[in-house]
Amino acid sequence: MSQNNVIEELFDKPIGNKLWVAPMAGVTDRPFRTLCKYFGAGHAVSEMMTSDQTLRMSKKSLYRANFDGELAPISAQIAGSDPFDLAEAARFQVANGAQIVDINMGCPAKKVCNKLAGSALLKDEDLVARILDTVVAAVDVPVTLKTRLGFLNGKENILRVAQRAEQAGIAALALHGRTREDMYLNTARYSLIKEVKQMISIPVIANGDIDSPEKAKYVLDYTGADAIMIGRAAQGRPWIFREISHYLTTGQHLAAPDIQEVKDVLLGHLSELYEFYGEYSGCRISRKHIAWYTKGLRSSNEFRQNMYKVENTADQYKVVEAYFDELLAQGKIMSDVQVETVNLLEIK
Incomplete structure (x- = not known):
């Protein structure tokens, strides 16, 4: 098989598996990637890891390079x-278990761009070319x-970069x-994603603002992309991959998860985060996930303000569990009231 057999296998699957999880610093750790894959994502890329060898053994880098048991x-x-x-970073990650190496030339964060990394690399196409050539030659796995x-807007150079990447x-x-x-x-x-897809022969994955089944279908149809990549829309909503996959396959909407399922998914996610990060970091990293899962739920703002004050994982778990139990109880009361109202109307 060719060097790119892993990529070829990815694109030889049903459309539901052509849903990719976008790499997001501080979000797409192993527990999050595993959860998204459980809900139907066909592929997930790790958080970005610096090529600075002096930081390779830092606590943050070691967490990000932890692929133990990952699908x-x-x-x-x-x-x-x-x-x-x-x-060298590519070779290290392959030795660490990576089957694909992904190069970040998209991160817009100031602290990354100030080091001429991430999307700042797009200012220097010669450097882009040297990086692509050197990394591809360094490893025997797909890059x-x-x-x-x-x-900059008005100076988009993706058509040249894409051609050079294919070369x-x-x-x-x-x-x-x-x-x-932006x-x-x-x-x-x-529109430029569409042009890139028409110009090069390698797979193109469209990313940006894909937050619903309808948007996913539109982007796939309009751009002709081979897959779509979902980032922020999956935060606190990992089941979006299940919803999109169902819609692309059937043209029908899948029912949103009920409160009981959201509770079960969140508590399971918390357990994985606690085990992965340990007591101190597990509690703190979990806060943003809890906030995302509970956004828009009844009395969620008051709940979050109290949740942020909790300093240990055991109490955090109990606070979250109690909040959802209250929501479930309120839902049952509402249902009972509705049934009672219907019965009274029938009596009259």
């Missing part, structure tokens, strides 16, 4: 600006690229429909 294929994203450091339309041997290109200047403002633009 294949395992994709490790690397970030940096020096071609040789990135090549993918995650990037944006360009650095370098990049196995697949994930493209966010914004420039670095950050996450404005709306994602899909």
Whole structure:
């Protein structure tokens, strides 16, 4: 089989498995990736890991490079600006279990771009080319690229970058429909993604503002992309992959999860986070996930303000459990009241 057999296998699956989890720093850790795959994501890319060798054994880097027991294929994203450091980082991650290496040229964060990494690399196409050539040559696994339309609006250079990526041997290109200047403002633009797809022969994965089954179908149909990548819309809503997969397959909407399922998923996620990170970090990292899961639920703002004050995992778990138990009890009371009202109407 070819060097890119893992990528080929990914795209030889039903449409439901062409749903990718976007790499998000501080979010797409192993517990989150595992949960998204459980709900139907066909592929998930790790949080970005710096190519700086002096930080490789830091606590944060070790968490991000933990793939123990993860469902294949395992994709490790690397970030940096020096071609040789990135090549070494790629070799390290392959030795660590990665079956795919993903290069980050899309992160818009100031602290990343200030080091001429992430989307800042798009300002220097010669450097982009050297990085792509060097990393692809360094490993015997598929190398993918995650990037944006360009650095500045009006100076989008993705067509040249995409062509150069294909020439370098990049196995697949994930493209966010914004420039670095856009950050996450404005709306994602899909016309250039469509042009890229028409111009190159390697798989193209469309990313940006895909937050519903209808939007997923529209982006796939409009761009002709081989897959779609979902990021922020999956935060606190990992079942979005199940919903999209069902819609793409049947054209019908899947019922949203009820409160009991949300409770079960969240508590299970918390248990995994506690085990993965330990007491101190587990409690603190879980807070943002709890906030995402509970957004829009009854009395959730008051609940979150109290939840943020909890300093240990056992109490945090109990607070979350109690909140959902109260929601479930209130739901039963409402149902009983509705039934009683109907009965009274029937009596009259």
